[in-house]
Amino acid sequence: MKILIYGYGNPGRRDDGLGVLFAEAIQSWAADSELDYICCDSNYQLNIEDADNIAAFDIVVFADATVEEAIEDFKLTRLQPSAKQSFTMHSVSPEFVLDLSARLTETPPEAYLLHLRGFEWDFMAKLTDKAASNLTAALEMMKPLLSSAEEYSLATTVDLLNNYCR
């Protein structure tokens, strides 16, 4: 089984870097724990080439900052493919990446989005205290899930992740 943690956002814009910092923290932890089935990647935003990048994995967990007030700290959701696109024009959603991957490859991964609540978006490479706390909480939730995948089948791991989806 291969799992990709893909964080996106701009770490130079304060809490917008939550997704990237999550991926970097998982990368460091997975290396120390010798969990070589976990790979990590990050970028400013998602784009169409990510449809190919995720195709080599069984499970992908995207991590992104969110402004949604309904999310107190973080939330994991299971992604469904979707062609919906915004006027932003130069980036695409994780659902779009998943949909494109499904169309162009034979084995699209199971995909999830970890929404990490952020608060400030200034030009600064430092999280707010509240965002840093949310990052810590999300890491504490995800690490046991990811390490347990070493023992379980893909189906079981997906079930475990689904149980944490809200």
Next chain:
Amino acid sequence: MRKITIEPVTRVEGHGKVTIMQDDKGNITQTRLHIVEFRGFERFIQGRPYWEAAVVVQRLCGICPVSHHLAAAKAMDVVVGAGAGDGLTPTGEKMRRLMHYGQIFQSHVLHFFHLASPDLLFGIDADPAIRNVLGLAVTPEFTDIAVQAVMMRKYGQEIIKATAGKKIHGTGAIPGGINKHLTQEEKEQFLNGPDPMNIDKMIEWAHAGLDLLKGFHKANRAIIDDFAFHESSHLSLVRKDGALDLYHGVLRAVDTNGNRILDDVDYQDYLTYIDEEVRSWSYMKFPYLRSIGKKDGWYRVGPLARMNTCDFIDSPLAQKEFELFRAYTGGKVNNHTMHQHWARLIEILHSAEEMKRLLNDPDLYSGELTTSGARQSEGVGLIEAPRGTLFHHYRVGEDDLIEMANLIVSTTNNNEPMNVAVNKVAVAQMTGQREITEPMMNAVEVAIRAYDPCLSCATHALGRMPLEVTIVDQDNNVIDRKLR
């Protein structure tokens, strides 16, 4: 009087909206494209050490960070006495060029294959849900185009990663040069990697993209030639001998008749020639040529402008296409807005050819990385970003801290041209219309899109942009509203 507003919402910065005013008879009396340009960055960077600029400026934009990275590095080359763009070591300049052409390649590919070609292949009136690369992927006759788009983007991204060091906040370009060589393994991968991830396949697909556009153009002259057509001046960097050069050169501008109105000037003196007008209704400034004046001194930048200002292209396949492009207007200035796409595809091909030439250059794999000279207090760095000419200007104190920064981004340079294009479309599509239809919204979107504007700045979490269309009467009562 009725006011029609096309407004993306939930934006803190970088947002844009279109306001179209009609009189009681349905005539279009005024159109305005509002884009909120974020200016705070210039203040933010004051007080920081000059050597941080090339990395820090990437916080500004997550869409074209490489352009800001290189423009800032070029300005700081001047500050460290390494000259303005052409004083670097061969390795320093060629590694930066490879980074830049990789970026141009992937950015133009995204624009044409993901955004523009679906408009053409499915029609401007088609459902927006299918007018993207996913629509191509699910349509059997176009699936190959979708695959090409994905893999060409990936190739360009890998070039950037190899030259800039990493995808986020790359550190490759430093004041006076570059901080790494390319490895022989990377050379082999980029030149001879398994299909499709090799440069010859990229060149082949770039050519195929051009054939796709030219075929569509042949069958649909009216759309490509007439849509949002307007006359204008054009500005870009060109190489000193007049060749297309996206990394470095002198500033040249031509008017709509092809007369030189800015004749190959040193961009260190850009303030002598260019000024920016502030208009009360817009946060974004309006640059213009001082010699012409505020009213008529505006100009276009970007691929179409570059095809109009340069004399030739120094790569064989792109040069052939350039000759066809210029021949279409009989050698005269090309003012067909939708020919931006044609010009963009020629630049995709040129970028692929340039990447191949650079990858075969031994200077990428050995040689001095940096140089320096007498310290200067001020530097200007210009580059032809995917969307057009990008200006970075810094003044640095004796304490090495940045005292002043001024940026003119490509989308700002295209502010007036985009307003004019929107006006042309609005008059053609909305005169006498009481409701905004989806095809009308699409037409406005396509006119703006031809310039590939950067409407979204770095904070993508705030930058998701639905498109809202609102019609109000003279008393601001909402008559109609549509959300996309």
